[in-house]
Amino acid sequence: MTDGSKNETAGKPGLLLMSSNWESFLDGALDDRFEIVRLWQAEDSQELLAERGHEIVATLTTRMDASLLDKLANLRLIAVPGAGYENVPVEAARKRGITIANAGDTHSADVADHAVALTLSAIHHLPDMQAHVSSGAWRAGRSIGRRHAMSAQRFGIVGLGNIGTAIANRLDAFGGEIAWWGPRDKPASWPRRESLADLARWSTVLIVATRGDTDGLIDADVIDAVGSQGTIVNIARGSVIDEDALIAALTAGRLGGAALDVFAEEPTPSDRWRDVPNVILTPHVAGVSDESMTHLREAAIRNLSTVLDGGAVVNEIG
């Protein structure tokens, strides 16, 4: 670093970034306003924080350890570029008067779109249909199984939050029945079933749209309740489903099909799915569109700028 550049940056407030992803995400937008502190480049991150922690006024992250807060005496804003903030120490930050802002509900629409894309692709057997044309089987006069109509489906939505509601709103126009289950009853346009097991038995398509702490909710019993004629769609989190049980049920024909955007381990090993029939797989992209990424970035930049310029933070949590 030359003396000149050192002078230019001296006195700028610090923005802590913990991975290079977030620097790529900002793409230089705040370089002239903040001193970027790159935690991933430090040989000893504790040393870096001890030396420069007091400079840091803001951070951009989806994940933060509560212990890190103690090292950042002057932190004023945690900008979360997404909807979920379950991995950010909300209570500890609040006690310190640190503002947390997320990106609002920008991605529910994208995730719901993807859930319906997966659902339609599974019900209409699009991969098999494409293979029937591309392999020449159609040309050769071979037959292929007929689908069941969307209007004959019973869509069971697990978790009627923003995403579950957006999915139901999209499916409404297709004429099937819609029901849901979540741990708490609430007013809704669609009937709630008494239990998850009840919903699973009723559903021809079980769509997992839970949030928060629901690890292992869709276990072997729920999978068997959906059954050999049913399909499970997951756009929530991989850990919500017992994935080994899912694979076993698909392989044995005890579950009709699955369409998954999220996995127990990500990226999921391709070998794990090689011999599993009737699966549609996408690489955790449900919430990611060009437009939502632009929106996330703009919201993050706007919120980070308020630390310097004042003005209202958008989508403040709490």
Next chain:
Amino acid sequence: MTDGSKNETAGKPGLLLMSSNWESFLDGALDDRFEIVRLWQAEDSQELLAERGHEIVATLTTRMDASLLDKLANLRLIAVPGAGYENVPVEAARKRGITIANAGDTHSADVADHAVALTLSAIHHLPDMQAHVSSGAWRAGRSIGRRHAMSAQRFGIVGLGNIGTAIANRLDAFGGEIAWWGPRDKPASWPRRESLADLARWSTVLIVATRGDTDGLIDADVIDAVGSQGTIVNIARGSVIDEDALIAALTAGRLGGAALDVFAEEPTPSDRWRDVPNVILTPHVAGVSDESMTHLREAAIRNLSTVLDGGAVVNEIG
């Protein structure tokens, strides 16, 4: 045939079937009420009609030559097991007082479902996304292009009949813009563009939902107007699109993608599509679900029975 069975069938009114498909479709349902006259089994169909044409009171078909009518002096009903009756001689039959009944609008919902399935699969790049997971590319850390949000799409529907309207109703919940073009303006919930060329330039997804005589409507100019960032979806008829021009545009990258259920020649040769990028292909199944086939069959049986029992024909064309 024994004398006994001959006696049983003697005097039964004749039901003319022109292909074994329709006998499979009926699956014996009317065998005890009609004498089935199997035109495809005749060594000389003209001779068969000359001998037995006067016995025939009804036929089940989607396609009939006007000249055939002259051979069927006592024909009272043409039951069309589908929505389209463009290949049936409606005027000539009407002059003779012959009733024509189709299956009503049973399949618009199925076709619209499939159009939206193809549209979502194309916009969300489901085949590429699945390949990214299955090939191990995701696991290897390789990146994959981001989609554009459904809410950022402009859906252009060519032909706002029952099917086009059903497609628009389904897409409405996804938040994009919708417009349409057809030769005649009419009241609609979505704006009509001035011309097909105008609609094609405006659209990010052009969805072909025409009926009737529209061969070659989607020509090279329309395809180029949709352009390298656009997608064409066809669930109408293969002949509506200049398929050679479509393949050339896809191959040259002048058209972004296509999702097709219908083809210039059906079944389409698989070789024709082998090196064509960004296509989603299904074997002319848009209108075919288990439920719609059951409905078609029941409507046909009910209508054919009215010839014997009286009662009102459903879905009479007139």
